[in-house]
Amino acid sequence: MDFRKIPNETIRRLPIYLRGLKLLCKQGINNISSLKLGEFVDVNSWQVRKDFSYFGSFGTPGVGYDVTKLVRRISKILKLDVVQKMALVGLGNLGSAIHAYGGFSIYEFEIAAIFDIDPEKVGTKNNNIVVENVSRIKLLKKRKIDLSIVAVPSSSAQGVVDALVKAGVKGILNFAPCYLKAPKKVKIINIDIASDLACLPYYISKARG
Amino acid sequence: MDFRKIPNETIRRLPIYLRGLKLLCKQGINNISSLKLGEFVDVNSWQVRKDFSYFGSFGTPGVGYDVTKLVRRISKILKLDVVQKMALVGLGNLGSAIHAYGGFSIYEFEIAAIFDIDPEKVGTKNNNIVVENVSRIKLLKKRKIDLSIVAVPSSSAQGVVDALVKAGVKGILNFAPCYLKAPKKVKIINIDIASDLACLPYYISKARG
DNA sequence: TAATGTGAATTATTTCACAGCA
DNA sequence: TGCTGTGAAATAATTCACATTA
Numbered sequence: 001m002d003f004r005k006i007p008n009e010t011i012r013r014l015p016i017y018l019r020g021l022k023l024l025c026k027q028g029i030n031n032i033s034s035l036k037l038g039e040f041v042d043v044n045s046w047q048v049r050k051d052f053s054y055f056g057s058f059g060t061p062g063v064g065y066d067v068t069k070l071v072r073r074i075s076k077i078l079k080l081d082v083v084q085k086m087a088l089v090g091l092g093n094l095g096s097a098i099h100a101y102g103g104f105s106i107y108e109f110e111i112a113a114i115f116d117i118d119p120e121k122v123g124t125k126n127n128n129i130v131v132e133n134v135s136r137i138k139l140l141k142k143r144k145i146d147l148s149i150v151a152v153p154s155s156s157a158q159g160v161v162d163a164l165v166k167a168g169v170k171g172i173l174n175f176a177p178c179y180l181k182a183p184k185k186v187k188i189i190n191i192d193i194a195s196d197l198a199c200l201p202y203y204i205s206k207a208r209g
Numbered sequence: 210m211d212f213r214k215i216p217n218e219t220i221r222r223l224p225i226y227l228r229g230l231k232l233l234c235k236q237g238i239n240n241i242s243s244l245k246l247g248e249f250v251d252v253n254s255w256q257v258r259k260d261f262s263y264f265g266s267f268g269t270p271g272v273g274y275d276v277t278k279l280v281r282r283i284s285k286i287l288k289l290d291v292v293q294k295m296a297l298v299g300l301g302n303l304g305s306a307i308h309a310y311g312g313f314s315i316y317e318f319e320i321a322a323i324f325d326i327d328p329e330k331v332g333t334k335n336n337n338i339v340v341e342n343v344s345r346i347k348l349l350k351k352r353k354i355d356l357s358i359v360a361v362p363s364s365s366a367q368g369v370v371d372a373l374v375k376a377g378v379k380g381i382l383n384f385a386p387c388y389l390k391a392p393k394k395v396k397i398i399n400i401d402i403a404s405d406l407a408c409l410p411y412y413i414s415k416a417r418g
Numbered sequence: 419t420a421a422t423g424t425g426a427a428t429t430a431t432t433t434c435a436c437a438g439c440a
Numbered sequence: 441t442g443c444t445g446t447g448a449a450a451t452a453a454t455t456c457a458c459a460t461t462a
Contacts (some may be wrong), residue, residue, distance in 0.1 A: 007431060015407035019386065033443065042388040045443095046433065053445055061439045061444040079410035097306035103386050103403040109342035147409055171409035173402075177228065177312050179251040187412040189405050193382075196398050198224035200356055200380035201288035203396040216453060242421065254421095255455065262423055270422040270461045 010051045011078075015107065016041050017048070018074045022106055025067050033064040075108075085112040085145045087169070089160050090152035091121050091131060094175055098151055099126060112145055117156075134160065141168040154178040161188075219260045220287075224316065225250050226257070227283045231315055240275040283315075294321035294354045296378070298369050300330050300340060301359035303384055307360055308335060317326050321354055326365075343369065350377040363387040370397075 020041040024032060026107060034052075035045040052065075055077055059065040075081040086104075088095055088111050114126060115134045122133045137160070140146075148169045152160050157176035158202045164172060165182055172188045174180055177195065182188055229250040233241060241249075243257040252260075260373075261267045264286055268274040284290040297304055297320050308320060322399035323335060324343045331342045346369070349355070357378045361369050373381060374391055381397045383389055386404065391397055 005430090009431065010405070011408055011411055014411075015404035016401070018407070019404065035443085040388075044433080046435095048430080049445060055443070059444055062442050063440065064443065072403055077411065078407060079414050080407060083326060084410055093306040093309040097302040098402070100302040101402070106405065107403060107407045109403075109406065146413065149406075158434095170413040173406050173409065177453090179249075187409060189409060191400065191402060191405055192225070193307070193310070193400060194316060194318075195221070195224035195228065196400055197313065197318065197358070197382050198227070198316045199220050200285060200382060200396060200398060201224075201293055202286065204355065204379040207286050214452090218453065244421085253455080255457095256453095258421095258423060259454080266423070268422055271420045272462065273421065 005055045010054055013043060013051055014074050015045075016043070017051070018071065018078070018080070019069045019106060021074070025071060028066050031064050032067055035057070037065070059120050060065065072184045078106055078107075080107050083108050083110050084147055085110055087111075087113040087137070087140055087145050087148040087164075088117065089137070089148060089150050089164070091116040091118075091126065092151065092153075095149075095151035096126075098175075109147075111149075113140070113143065134163065137163045137191075138167050140164070146170040148172050150174045150176060150180075152176060157164060210369050215263045219263055221288055222252060222256075222260055223283050226260070227251070227280065227287070227289070228315055230276055230280045230283070234280060239276050240273050241276055243268070246274070273288055287316075290317050292319050292330045293356055294352075296320075296322040296324065296346070296349055296354050296357040296373075297357050298343065298346070298357060298373070300335070301325075301327040301360065301362075304358075304360035305335075307358060307384075318356075322349070322352065322356075328371045343372065346372045347376050349373070355379040357381050357388075359385060361385060 017037065020037060024040065034048040038045040038048045055073070058070055058073060072081070086109055088099060091099070091114055099114065111129065111151060114129050114131045115137055116131050117134050121131045124131050146169050148164050148171070150157055150160055150172055154176045157174065157178055158180055160181045161172060161182055165186055170186055172182070172186065174188055174194070175192045177192050180188055226246065227382065229246060233249065244254040247257045264282070267279055267282060281290070295318055297308055300308070300323055320338065323338050323340045324346055325331060325340050326343050330340045333340050355378050357373050357380070359366055359369055359381055363385045364393040366383065366387055367389055370381060370389045370391055374395055379395055381391070381395065383397055383399045386401050386403070389397055
């Protein structure tokens with residue numbers, strides 16, 4: 001066990017391991033070595049072992065890791081051992097795609113509320129969830145939802161974040177391509193699709209020349 | 210000027226600077242200091258200067274940076290000074306959202322081809338682009354398109370990537386939450402929405418306790 | 419004077435190599 | 441014997457501090 005600060009990069013890899021392990025579990029694989037798991041998710045075996053070592057001893061020397069046990073331990077570390085309710089703000093193209101996206105369920109996330117500003121959308125049902133006006137974001141505290149996905153245009157993103165912060169939201173996954181101010185206690189993770197894409201031509205020109 | 214290897218993180222920040230600078234340009238701001246630019250995009254001023262220094266001298270001591278000049282230089286570094294044509298594979302929820310997303314245009318990207326496997330979609334027009342069957346991916350080489358966005362389910366992602374690689378595609382932005390094999394010369398950037406989200410509960414529990 | 423550009427110091431992360439255990 | 445767990449070494453990235461320049 002290692003009580004030094006846990007690297008951010010290690011945290012970022014834990015969900016990758018978790019997904020891989022859940023898949024292996026479904027395939028009926030009960031035991032796996034760091035080498036095999038690493039191959040499965042494209043991480044070096046020593047990186048896998050080092051990552052796990054920050055949280056204690058997970059495996060058995062000479063044998064490997066018990067897949068089910070590992071799933072449980074990583075889920076616990078990431079607080080994904082209980083269903084995490086989220087609010088989705090913005091039901092445009094991207095918001096709708098996110099709502100329809102099935103990839104969140106393996107981590108026990110559940111979209112429990114949807115907000116939009118468009119009166120045409122407010123009141124309609126989507127996957128059994130009634131779309132609410134953004135003015136109702138302030139009620140999130142009472143509903144014990146402290147995670148939110150922001151899928152609104154850049155121009156309205158800061159306003160939405162301010163409302164979410166006021167409503168006691170502690171974690172935000174932001175898709176708007178802009179910097180958002182929030183108190184330090186609120187964790188914002190930005191997904192900036194266009195900027196990620198914008199790196200590609202640089203790398204492929206390197207490969208060519 | 211510094212001929213050491215340019216950090217990956219520097220490359221990842223260049224599109225952020227570029228977007229900020231283009232916005233400032235529109236606001237009629239012609240000159241900016243590393244401090245102000247940094248505040249605008251949430252990067253430290255010394256980080257801004259260090260990032261630029263890898264590519265030479267961009268500014269004027271005591272004065273700052275010429276915004277237009279900087280836009281041109283960063284665009285050139287990232288190879289975004291010419292329109293980059295892309296193919297989009299997968300016109301499901303996410304693919305449609307990506308197609309409708311306006312955020313790519315500031316970087317001069319253009320979706321020039323769309324592929325799907327669904328016969329209902331093939332042949333329909335989307336934003337003036339006719340959806341083609343995935344079997345036609347192999348023709349991309351002739352059409353000089355060497356960038357692609359993959360927005361298909363994990364189960365078909367590797368097959369699509371294999372086809373793209375065969376067609377001479379050099380860069381891929383992948384949304385499928387899985388590891389994809391490809392030759393080293395092909396650059397794959399993965400956007401793993403669910404895994405990014407899966408880190409949030411860990412961080413917010415830290416903030417609480 | 420006000421800001422850039424950059425070596426040097428610090429911090430973070432990855433990689434290695436191997437002791438130790440089942 | 442085979443694989444884990446982990447200090448130590450190597451590498452990468454960030455931060456600092458300041459000489460330099462318009």
